[in-house]
Amino acid sequence: MKCFSAFVVCILLIMPNVAVGQTLYDELGQKQGIENIVEELLFNIADDRRIRHHFAESDLTRVHQMLSEQICELTGGPCVYSGDDMVTSHTGMGVTRADFNALVECLQLALDTFEIPVGAQNRLLALLAPMHHEIVGL
Amino acid sequence: MKTRMKILASLLPVVLSCALVAPVSAEGGRLLATGGVTMIEGAAGGGLVPWAVLSSYAEEDEWGGTVAVSQADVNDFRLSVMGVSVNYRNRLELSFAKQTFNLTTIGGDLTQNILGAKYRLGGDILYGQMPQISLGLQYKENTRFGLPQAVGAQRDSDIDAYLAVSRAWLAGPFDRTWLVNGTVRATRANETGLLGFGGDLNDSHELLAEVAVGVFLHRSLALGVEYKQKPSNLGFAEESDWSSLFMAWFPSKSVAITGAYVDLGEIAGLAGQEGFYLSLQASF
Numbered sequence: 001m002k003c004f005s006a007f008v009v010c011i012l013l014i015m016p017n018v019a020v021g022q023t024l025y026d027e028l029g030q031k032q033g034i035e036n037i038v039e040e041l042l043f044n045i046a047d048d049r050r051i052r053h054h055f056a057e058s059d060l061t062r063v064h065q066m067l068s069e070q071i072c073e074l075t076g077g078p079c080v081y082s083g084d085d086m087v088t089s090h091t092g093m094g095v096t097r098a099d100f101n102a103l104v105e106c107l108q109l110a111l112d113t114f115e116i117p118v119g120a121q122n123r124l125l126a127l128l129a130p131m132h133h134e135i136v137g138l
Numbered sequence: 139m140k141t142r143m144k145i146l147a148s149l150l151p152v153v154l155s156c157a158l159v160a161p162v163s164a165e166g167g168r169l170l171a172t173g174g175v176t177m178i179e180g181a182a183g184g185g186l187v188p189w190a191v192l193s194s195y196a197e198e199d200e201w202g203g204t205v206a207v208s209q210a211d212v213n214d215f216r217l218s219v220m221g222v223s224v225n226y227r228n229r230l231e232l233s234f235a236k237q238t239f240n241l242t243t244i245g246g247d248l249t250q251n252i253l254g255a256k257y258r259l260g261g262d263i264l265y266g267q268m269p270q271i272s273l274g275l276q277y278k279e280n281t282r283f284g285l286p287q288a289v290g291a292q293r294d295s296d297i298d299a300y301l302a303v304s305r306a307w308l309a310g311p312f313d314r315t316w317l318v319n320g321t322v323r324a325t326r327a328n329e330t331g332l333l334g335f336g337g338d339l340n341d342s343h344e345l346l347a348e349v350a351v352g353v354f355l356h357r358s359l360a361l362g363v364e365y366k367q368k369p370s371n372l373g374f375a376e377e378s379d380w381s382s383l384f385m386a387w388f389p390s391k392s393v394a395i396t397g398a399y400v401d402l403g404e405i406a407g408l409a410g411q412e413g414f415y416l417s418l419q420a421s422f
């Protein structure tokens with residue numbers, strides 16, 4: 001019981017107030033911020049031996065534009081995603097579970113680079129994680 | 139306190155050298171901290187509770203493993219553990235732990251070896267609809283049975299079985315990542331087996347609950363609590379449930395350091411067994 005009470009007290013003391021009224025879109029720095037993050041993500045992928053081969057033949061300008069648009073819309077920004085659905089765009093690629101996690105790590109590093117707070121990082125990942133089954137193993 | 143530091147200091151080079159060779163042997167495909175840490179029985183979990191997660195960072199087409207040293211110092215006792223594990227394709231975890239329980243006030247040692255297997259039945263800690271569900275077995279062998287026998291233990295070896303369910307929420311309360319684990323264990327181990335198995339009051343397996351809740355302040359730093367129900371099979375002294383408040387730090391996928399405050403209640407008639415726990419783990 002002692003441990004549980006101490007845990008609750010710690011949580012209440014440590015946790016910052018959750019930003020109220022700010023959309024995730026704002027926290028990521030709106031359109032420009034998201035484009036910067038996606039650009040950094042693609043740089044990180046290009047440096048990552050585990051997954052860069054998937055992108056060797058891709059039009060990275062298009063991927064940058066589409067992914068930025070998609071994140072903008074997902075996070076509550078004024079965008080409409082105009083690309084292909086996730087299943088269509090990843091079919092035949094053989095993305096593994098490990099590949100997916102590697103891309104998440106590249107994204108986390110990109111978010112760190114722009115000093116996006118932990119809470120906003122988590123909210124973004126929580127929006128992307130449900131797409132796992134539309135991307136992996138196709 | 140001094141001895142603890144000495145023992146840990148002497149084992150540090152072992153753990154660190156494992157950590158240094160780690161990056162060459164395997165590139166773990168799972169996300170940071172998803173293998174938990176080595177609990178006192180050698181399985182992946184927290185400190186006291188085995189979780190549904192499997193050790194190391196091995197994904198479905200990989201293998202991995204861990205080496206860990208841990209020590210808990212409470213008022214009249216000191217538990218030291220050496221644990222190793224391998225994870226095959228994030229499906230099967232095999233582990234071995236060697237425990238020494240030093241009776242610092244009474245004098246003497248209790249010792250036990252634990253061979254563990256954990257099979258992931260299905261689900262995932264992070265992705266998809268289903269939480270990660272694993273089934274575990276532990277073969278425990280008390281290697282110094284004199285004292286356990288004298289206080290009424292019925293046998294020196296036995297099997298524990300458990301079913302564990304784990305799930306993480308990426309953006310839970312306070313926009314932090316939370317992990318919840320529930321484990322049901324069938325056991326008749328006295329003080330986890332250190333005092334043998336079965337006793338004069340009860341000699342059959344009982345179903346007991348173990349829980350863990352953790353929150354990631356950052357993706358490399360978790361704060362959590364664990365609670366473990368225990369049986370009370372021996373008439374000579376009542377056995378207490380255990381709990382802990384832990385902090386686990388994952389500076390990289392190669393190393394994890396866990397510190398905890400542990401409350402072990404009354405052991406062998408000696409009350410107030412509270413103290414500190416420290417564990418170092420290398421993953422490869």
Ligand code: HEM
Nearest residue numbers: 051054055058059066067083084089095099100103128131
């Ligand atoms: C939640 C995670 C992911 C999201 C939200 C996502 C999103 C996208 C989007 C929006 C596109 C552009 C679609 C279009 O052109 O219309 C795309 C393309 C692509 N994605 Fe993903 N993706 C994810 C995970 C991954 C992973 C894990 C890999 C491989 C490691 C991957 C590899 C690719 C490749 C190679 C393309 C370019 C396809 C082409 O050349 O046409 N994606 N992705």
